[in-house]
Amino acid sequence: MKLFADTAIISEIEEVSEWGIISGVTTNPSLIAKSGITLLKAIEKIVNLIDGPISAEVAEGKSEDMIKEAKVYAKMHKNIVVKIPMTLEGVKAVKALSSLGIKTNVTLVFSTSQAMMAATAGATYVSPFMGRVDDFTNTTDSGFKLVKDIKDIFKTYGFKTEIIAASIRHIDHVDQAMKAGADIATIPYKVLKIMEKHPLTDKGLSIFREASKN
Numbered sequence: 263m264k265l266f267a268d269t270a271i272i273s274e275i276e277e278v279s280e281w282g283i284i285s286g287v288t289t290n291p292s293l294i295a296k297s298g299i300t301l302l303k304a305i306e307k308i309v310n311l312i313d314g315p316i317s318a319e320v321a322e323g324k325s326e327d328m329i330k331e332a333k334v335y336a337k338m339h340k341n342i343v344v345k346i347p348m349t350l351e352g353v354k355a356v357k358a359l360s361s362l363g364i365k366t367n368v369t370l371v372f373s374t375s376q377a378m379m380a381a382t383a384g385a386t387y388v389s390p391f392m393g394r395v396d397d398f399t400n401t402t403d404s405g406f407k408l409v410k411d412i413k414d415i416f417k418t419y420g421f422k423t424e425i426i427a428a429s430i431r432h433i434d435h436v437d438q439a440m441k442a443g444a445d446i447a448t449i450p451y452k453v454l455k456i457m458e459k460h461p462l463t464d465k466g467l468s469i470f471r472e473a474s475k476n
């Protein structure tokens with residue numbers, strides 16, 4: 263499973279890019295608002311930090327408007343993936359963009375039928391939202407089941423669309439995304455930062471440090 267950073271904050275992307283294991287970035291209007299810069303400025307900076315798919319989200323609306331906006335982002339850099347909301351207008355836009363060779367990431371996916379429609383339209387990626395599904399159903403495994411069901415269905419029907427497990431809230435979601443077979447997990451900075459931690463690693467290190475003093 264590939265690891266993407268789910269942030270538009272440039273200092274965070276700079277830091278995680280140095281690890282050498284982050285292969286893409288996803289943004290959305292809320293993350294852009296938090297970053298304090300415009301989407302266009304963010305794209306310009308992010309493409310120089312991470313050499314992989316960078317998702318830039320269009321505003322929801324008519325397919326013609328989404329296509330126009332998508333073409334602007336796609337022209338900015340070869341790694342841009344246009345994020346399109348899961349609506350019928352969005353599906354129409356994805357169909358048109360895929361025939362133009364523009365990569366798309368269909369976002370706000372909460373069901374297998376939505377994922378299947380996006381994949382049929384030629385989406386490069388679909389983003390099921392694990393955290394928001396769990397919040398909505400008040401469970402801890404609905405996000406896992408959603409990603410796993412989409413994975414099974416894509417396999418059964420031979421869809422090449424990749425699954426980005428999104429809306430990740432904690433390490434258990436990363437674990438569930440791997441077990442469900444997500445191709446990618448897009449992970450917020452605060453979760454990326456704690457993924458390397460385990461109390462037994464710290465304990466082991468301190469035992470080894472003591473031993474090496476003798």
Ligand code: E4P
Pocket residue numbers: 268288289290292369389391393394428429430448
């Ligand atoms: C990423 O593509 C999504 O927009 C993001 O993961 C949504 O996360 P949230 O549910 O925490 O807003």
